[in-house]
Amino acid sequence: MKKLWLLGFVSFFIAPQIFATASVVISEIAWSGTSASPYDEWIELYNAGDETIDLSGWTITANSKKFNISLTGTISAPKDLASPKRFFLLERTDNTSTSATADQIYTGGLHNDGIQLFLKNQAGEIIDQTPAGQWVAGTNKPKRSMERINFLVSGLNKDNWGTALQTSNITDAKQNPINGSPKEPNSLTPKKLFQPKPEKFSQQPFTATFKHIAPSTYNDQPEWFSVQIESEGAVDLSDWSISNGKTTKKLSKLFSQIQYLEDEFTTNLAGTTHKNIIYPTNRLFLLPKWNPKTKKHTGIFYFQKSPVSLPDKGGTIILKNKTKILDEIQFPKSTKKTIQKQKFREIFVFKNKRYTPLIAHPTKYRAEDILQSQTLSPTNPSKYKLVVSEIAPTRINEPDFIEILVQQAPEEGANIKYTAIKQNGSVLKFFPEDYLVHKGDFILIYFDRQNTALKKDNKHIFSAAKRSGLSRTSGTIEIVHAANTSQQELLQFFCWYRKELNKTESKRKQTLSPNTVCWKHEFLPQESFARDESNNQFFSHPHGTPGQLNYLENIRNFRPRSVITKQSTTAHTINVTGDDSFDPNGDWDLIKFRWTWQLISPNQTQTIHTNSKKNPKSLRLEAHKKLSPEMCTQSHYEITLSVTDQLGLSNQARTTFPLLWKNKHCQIKTQTTDRTPKKRKKWKKPTVSAATIWTETDFFADFKKFGHRPKIITPPLPPFPKFNSKAEELMTQYHLGPNQIRKNIGLYFDPK
Structure with missing residues (x-):
């Protein structure tokens, strides 16, 4: 028994060595047909080799002379061992036995009692065969096919066949699922047999480009650069070198200095088999991580300290292998700037030979800091537009403000990183990090000394870095893209004046934007200078609308209300005030008061006094002295107050004072017996x-x-x-x- 068992063991596991040359084998037989018809029989062949086989002249015969099939066509051998192209399906009588497309139609039936099949080549040599006698697997009720277990083991081995266990997605003529696997890997075959065979390494197409170049140094931090690889597999770096045009260093001697983020690359591949690829020894390989978006292997490696010098003033860096230059970059002079008391240095981020400046704080300048931060590049200034839409330099009990409208932006938003907003050259707000704005957003800068930074709906509210407010006399506002970098670009220059710009402002205008026309305006209290969205023209807004679109036609100005309040009245004086006058838009809107005192008599109206103060002094009234006694009872004093707002709307109020006193100048004559005038006592100084x-x-x-x-x-x-x-x-x-x-x-x- 031990000898027989050993013989069976040897025959099952050593057989692959014997039949390895039989690349095409019989893989499945549906001798009982399908649920739709017992006559819908089919046979499947499988190409286990590495080459496409022409089946012309091949035959499938049986120990019964009545069964003979002459094969035609080819059977492919793609790298995917489970590919349907590796299967060759033969269906009996017509192409309706299964929903899979048959490669050939044959005639002749497979007896349910069993027959032995032989696969022969053009020379008549037996390439494969099934066990003799009854079918060793498959069932008639239910209809299940007979599957080969291992296509590397002889078909004569009865233990290498079994009954299909799974139902396929392939259907029969009546749309019933087939209990088998036509043109599919057999349900009984181990999946590892369909894994690709190991291959020797061959360099697949790849690209290697410089991603970051950091030439300037600060606080003893070294220069560095990074390289991005995109490939279809591992890349051999053994013959690569780095050069700055004067000095050349081989990567084979610097391989231990290469740095990368965790899981970015697979290394130590030399002398191993990885994912069915055999890597030779004594070589340097990097396998980047698979990127499902680009469907390529992508990774970035860097040198924490550049092996070649990178001049601050600009220069060249070259990456090449033994046969060609992989990438060559001309980088410009890098800048160092102090922005709002923080020192920054410039790094260049390259894509398609074009670079975007990236400025970094010294504590975040290292390569790993930049690569881990996953910062976005600033949006190209041609894709978005920022405009000054409103300024208010004369606010009352409220901080002055500047309003900037995002007039254009991509649908996903514009990254305004490194954008600076300046007043007369002084930075009011700088964006050192990624900051997204969208079309229709407002950037509001208040001179409130509160250190505010918040987003509310579509409003981005900040406090100005400058403590003093805006000047109503004159000023300039500059919006600068990529400020303090080698690609600094002026997005907008805005200026205003009452009489003229001062010398410094005039010089900035001449240097930055000589063709810009400055706006002349006389700012009134609380008034803002706003841009009309309908025509891009500026107009005076009576109270300002920070965070809102400005339209001149939509301004609603309410008429002020004039109110005269009597404070006191004596025999000689009248004291009034306009303190109770008001404007529905706000008391700041009242800019003009006009008082008029008049003596109204039957035959004339005499203006005796005017005043332009809100609360005038008491007025001594003596105009009535010139009236005749007959006119006294028919005359009175009338006071008029007119108030006017900033847009010219006015309102008037009137009040009257009768002549209640009597004296020698204005007295009603009465009948008296003694007409001698009484002497008046002289006044003595106390x-x-x-x-x-x-x-x-x-x-x-x-x-x-x-x-x-x-x-x-x-x-x-x-x-x-x-x-x-x-x-x-x-x-x-x-x-x-x-x-x-x-x-x-x-x-x-x-x-x-």
């Missing part, structure tokens, strides 16, 4: 003692009441110290001299 201390309020109350200062009898006062600001203000307001201040205001009198 006196006060030296010990009396007059306060400022008491003094000016008397001053207003009598129109004269009271006489003070007092000995000479000692010398006074220098008057303070309050005393000087009183001297100016009431036209008093130094001695009057000393003598009459107790606030400055020392009783001791």
Whole structure:
């Protein structure tokens, strides 16, 4: 028994060595037909070799003389061992036995009791055969095919055949699933047999280009560069070299210095078999990671310190192998800049021989920092447009602001990294990192000293780096793409003035944008200077609309309201104020007050006083003295207040004061017996003692009441110290001299 078992073991596992030359084998037999018809029999051949076989002159015969098939056509041998092209399907009578396309139609039936099949070549040599006697596998009920297990093992071995276990997606003539695998790998065959055979390494097509070049140094950080590889497999770097035009270094001596991010490459391939490829020894291989988007192997390796010098002023770097130059780059001078108290240096990112500048903070300048950050390149300035849409330099109780509109941008947004917004050359906002904006967004810069940076809906709100606000006199605003890099580009230059630009501003305009026309404008309080979206022309907006589109026709200006408030009325004076006047748009919109006092009589209207202050002084009324006694009762005073806003809308209010007092100038005559005029007592100036201390309020109350200062009898006062600001203000307001201040205001009198 042991000998028989050993013989069977040897025959099953050593047979592949014997029948390896039989590349075409019988792989499946549906001797019982299908569920649709027992006559829908089919036979399948499989090409296990490496070459396409011409089957012309080949035959399939049986130990029964009635069964003989002459083969025609070819059977291919693609690299994919499970490819349908490796299978050759023969169907009985017609092409309806299965839904798979038959390669040949034959006649003659396969007896259910079993027959032995022989596959012969043109010379009549038996290439393959099935076991003799009854069918060793397959069933009649249900209809299941007979499958070969191992196409490398002899077909004579009964243990190399089995009944199909799975149902195929292929159907029969009545759309029933077939219990078999026509033109498919057999369900019983181990999947490892369909794996490709190991092949010797051969260099597949690839490209190698420089990705990053960092020539400038800072804080003892070295120069570095990176190389991007795209290939269809592993790349042999054994014969590569790096040169700057003066010095050349071979990568074979620098292979240990090559750096890359984790899982970016597979290394140590020399002398191994990896994914069915045999790699030779004593060579240097890198296999980049598979990229499903590009359907190529892609990876970036770098030198943490460049083996060749990279001049700051610009130069050349060359990558080549033994036969050709793989890539050659001319890089420009790299810049170093201090932006908002941070020092940056420039790195060049290349694509298709064109470079995009990348500026990095010294702490994030290393190659691994740049590669791990996965930063985006700034959007090309031709694909987006930023415009100044509104400025407001005269805000009241609110910070000045600049509004910038994203007028154009790609659908996915524009990356405005490295864009700077400047006022008179000073940076207000700089974007050192990736920052996306979309069409219709607003960038608002407030001079609020709050260090704000937030996004709300389509508004990007920032605080200006400059502490002082905008100047209503003149100024310039510059929007710069790729600021502080070798590809710096001015996107827009905007300027305004009341009379003219100052020397510095004029020089910047002449240098940066000599053809730009500056806007002349007289800024009123709270007013902004806005761009009309309908025609790109600027207009005066009464209160500004930060974060909104501006249309002149949509401005709604409400008429102000004039209100006269009586404060006091005496026999000689009328005191009124316009403090209660208001504007629905905001009190800041009231810019003009106009008071008019008139004496209205039956035969004339006389203007006696005008004033342009909001709260005028009390007015002493004496115009009625010229009226005749008959006109007094028919006359009155009328006061008119007119208020005007910034856009010229005005409103008026009126009030009247009757002549309620009587005196010798205006008095109703009455019947009296004594017509002798009464004598009026003369007014005497009151006196006060030296010990009396007059306060400022008491003094000016008397001053207003009598129109004269009271006489003070007092000995000479000692010398006074220098008057303070309050005393000087009183001297100016009431036209008093130094001695009057000393003598009459107790606030400055020392009783001791």
